[in-house]
Amino acid sequence: MRRFVLFALDVGLTFFAGIVALFVRLGFDWPELTKYFSSIPIYCLIAAIVYIINGTYNIVWLYASFRDMIVLIRGSIIAYLSSVLFFHLVKSIVMPRSVGMMTFLGSAMLLMASRFFWQWLNSVQPSGKKRVLIVGAGNAGTMLLEDFEHRPNLGKVVGFLDDSPRKIGRRIHGVPIFGPIDRAKDVIHLLKVDEVIIAIPSASAQQMRRIVSLIDPKIVKVRTLPGIYELTDRQAKIGYLRELTLEDLLGREEIKVDLEMIRSFIKNKRVLVTGAGGSIGSELCRQIANFEPSLLVLLGKGENSIYQIDEELSITHPNVIKRCIIADVADAIRMNQVFASIQPQVVFHAAAHKHVPLMEENPYEAVRVNTIGTKILAELCCKYNTEKMVFISTDKAVNPSSVMGATKRLAELLLLSINSDCKTNFVIVRFGNVIGSRGSVIPKFNSQIEKGGPLTITDPRMTRYFMSISEAVSLVLQAMSLGKNKDLFVLDMGKPVSIDELARTLIFLHGLVPDQDIKIVYTGIRKGEKITEELFYKDEIAVPTSHPKVMVVKNNKFIDYAVLCRFIDQILQMTVNEPERAVQKIYDFLESL
Known part of the structure; x- marks a missing residue:
């Protein structure tokens, strides 16, 4: 019924345009008007047929755009040209040329005006109060x-x-x-x-x-x-x-990576991700799933986090074949069992203890997981001929002041110094903090704000490098595709961000005012923390790569692998009974290099 009413209105408007055109051309000369009047209904009949064939009534005119108006104009033009042809062939009925042209122009304008009027009429409904x-x-x-x-x-x-x-x-x-x-x-x-x-x-x-x-x-x-x-x-x-x-x-920047280059290293490969339930590990799984691995292995120590990322991927990537493995990377027997059954071709090692204050109190666990766990994985990669292993490092490994940073630096040195007869390509990617990772400062600040404060900052001078999780992982994958054996990459983290400014921004985002609605309290720097983090050692040289956000480090340190392994084993035993002496010995060792 709505279409029929609109069709009848269009024909009526066309008829009206024809009558007006006739009066404009002939005035009140009734004999002449009578003579040519019959041409107007014929023009309308031709136009009616064209409007239907043109698809004019397949459009929802309430939401019509300029492109839809072109359809309307097209119908008017075809109707006019068809009528010209009709009156040229049928000599018994005559329509003056000027009347035909004015009818065409008038009808086109009226038809468009009717659509605009309808849209305007619907737009003047009462708006929301907002x-x-x-x-x-x-x-x-x-x-x-x-x-x-x-x-x-x-x-x-x-x-x-x-x-x-x-x-x-x-x-x-x-x-x-x-x-x-x-x-x-x-x-x-x-x-x-x-x-x-x-x-x-x-x-x-x-x-x-x-x-x-x-x-x-x-x-x-x-x-x-x-x-x-x-x-x-x-x-x-x-x-x-x-x-x-x-x-x-x-971190609102579009990161462009070479997707096809990354795909060539992952598609149809067996890929193992350690720490797959963590912030970085889970995002690695999400992005790797886009590149069609033949098998994606989610390995982690926490069963709940592995369950969650597995459930998520089952919905977002139902065609990706997955395996979930609950295991500790520092358990050599269990990890050997995993490698023997899966024989991964690509390994992303994101499992680590990362909380600086906690690792200061638990140096044994820091050495066992961050260093020994990396050593176990690297040697298994060599044993089972894994093509590539990518190790996620941290800016805290540069001139470390914490147990966490020192153990990650030892892990870097292990991969840089591993025996040359190993067929695996080891790639290290070093970067700073990611926004919103679990247990980091941002979720902590959010929790404090929701409780009404106060918001605690260790030192007002504190700065950190920040990058969004998705951005960091995209660049890790790019570095993986660029990396050759024992390449150490550093991601461009931009400028360091003031933690004090970060805290005030978070308070603002909650619709509150710093120092008024939420108090800020400075508690003093904690053991192992730095005021500012670094991305490079002084003797390291950053060389650009084909990607502007990824740099490769030259002048890396190399140590005899057997000597390094003996030192790490000795330190692990020492952390059981003499943890403070063991930690100092790590610092002394790293400073001596």
């Missing part, structure tokens, strides 16, 4: 505005905010563009805004921090679109909006 300001008057902002216009119950866009002088003072769909963005507080007050949406998917973390610093979270709610690399269909929709996260302010 008043929205969109930051960014580009393609993403415009798409969001159109989505709000189609779903007015979700809110009303009352303005845009943009830095472009070319856009400021103009309008998009009747919505004014204000600027520059530095005027955010004034514009929010002027327009009585309830919510601010940052619609700049290409914005860097630095740009996001600048925008967020200009908005008072106590006055308005702030949401954003994901980064451009997260918008898989490159479309900005209300459904994609989310709360601001720390990744938006610290």
Whole structure:
């Protein structure tokens, strides 16, 4: 019925356009009007047939775009040309050329006007009470505005905010563009805004921090679109909006890696990931699953975390064949059993004890897992001819001041010094903290904020390198594909971030004010911690690779492997009865190199 009504309206408008054209051409000359009047119904009949064949009524005109309007214009043109041909062939009925042209133009305009009127009529429904300001008057902002216009119950866009002088003072769909963005507080007050949406998917973390610093979270709610690399269909929709996260302010960069190069090393291979339930390990599993391994082995000591990543992959990658193994990497007998049954072709070693204060109190476990566990894996890779082993290291291994860092440095030296007759290619990837990893400072701060504070920081001068988990793992995979035997890669972590600034940003993201709503308390630096972390030793030389975010280290240290193994075995025994002496001996050994 709706289609029929629209069809009848279109024919009626075409008829009206013809009558008007006839009067414009002939005025009130009734004999002439009578003579040519019969041509108008015929034109309408031809147009009616064309409108149906043209597919005009297969379009939902409430949501019609410019492309749909072209369909309407096409139908009008075909109707006009068909009528011209008809009146040329049938001499008994005449339509003046000017009348035919004016009927065509008039009907096309009226048909489009009827669609625009219908859209406008539906857009003036009562909007939701929420008043929205969109930051960014580009393609993403415009798409969001159109989505709000189609779903007015979700809110009303009352303005845009943009830095472009070319856009400021103009309008998009009747919505004014204000600027520059530095005027955010004034514009929010002027327009009585309830919510601010940052619609700049290409914005860097630095740009996001600048925008967020200009908005008072106590006055308005702030949401954003994901980064451009997260918008898989490159479309900005209300459904994609989310709360601001720390990744938006610290690690919102699109990392491009050579997917085909990575795929060539993983596709149809048996891949083992240790520490598969941890933050880095689980993300490695997610990304590796995209490259179609013949078998993905999830190995970890904690059964709950392995269960969780297995369940997740079963949903997201149902076609990937997996095995879940609960095992301790420092258990030589168990790990030999695993390698004998699976014979992995690629190993990603992410299992480690990482908490600095805990390892200060438990040096035996740090040596056993971080160092001995790596040694066991490396020797099994050699024994079973594994093609490549990738070891996840840390910036804390550089000039270590903690047991955790020292044991990771020993693990680096083990892989750099392993016997040359081994056929496995060993690749080391060193990087800093990842945002939001389990047990790290960010979840701790969030927990403290949710409890009302205080938020504890060891030292206001403390800085750390940060990278998003997905970004870090993407670069680990890229380094794996680039790495040759005993290559040590370091990821470009950008500039170090102040922990104090990080804490204040997190408080802000919770809609609170630092030092007012949430107190910040400085507790003093803990044993094993550094004020600032390092990524390179002084004698290491960073050489660029084909990827701008991955550097390879030259001038690596090499030690006689048998000597290093004897030292590590001696240290492990010493940590049982003389842990402090054992730790000092590790520091002395590393400083002597």
